[in-house]
Amino acid sequence: MPTHLENETELVAEARAGSAEAFTTLVNQYDRNIYRLALNITGNPEDAEDVLQETFLKAYTNLGRFEGHSRFYTWLVRIGVNESLMKLRRRHADRWVSLDAPVETDEQETLPREVEDWGENPEQQYARRELADILAEELRKLDPAFRTVIVLRDMENFSTEETAALLNLSVPAVKSRLLRARLKIRERLNKYFKRG
């Protein structure tokens, strides 16, 4: 989750009153996060750019409906997640599985197969850009139902309850996906970070 602007409430009010400058400040604060979120959910740079534009255009058009009960950023993420899921659905219409379809839990499958310890400071083994690429690439290999919960819960740091609300899922459904997603990612990252 990005740092929030101290004067965010005023900026939103000014943008609602028609200030292009205030709206631009809000856009510049959050565009990188919305782009990353869209890229990680859709897995496609073109789609991510469309989502980025749609999110801010919709936010601008609907500013009057933003009631200030949540953070402005949470509201943007809600728009961004919906736009991303629409892209995903359109591109994979042939094999689209609804995100809220129950995921069967096979306990055997969940059990870690490879147990290998990692070095002390995994992030210091790679340059920042390289690490970001590794994390994004392994995330993209996960099923959308799993990667969306990682994006919201672990990258954007929304709570389990907020993640459930953003995805229209129940809290237990988010928890069960999160568990499997984290375990799968952990296993995939073994090859980069294992000791020795």
Added chain:
Amino acid sequence: MNCQEVVRWLTDYLDGELDATLLETLEAHLRDCDDCRIVVDTTRKTIELYCRCEPLPLPPGVRERLDAALARRLSQRGA
């Protein structure tokens, strides 16, 4: 608690949402089981890696095209 149960409670454990009794039995298991300790530790590191990962700058041209799209919309509003 056995290894399978540790895995079942892993997310609640790492998110600090286990009640005191479960927490105690889970940590007792971790003291005796190297495999589970490694799984817990590397899963925690996985979460930290994603959590600390800052978004990269936008690819070239993306911000310019976003600005242009917004400018078109903003100018319509004034009209």
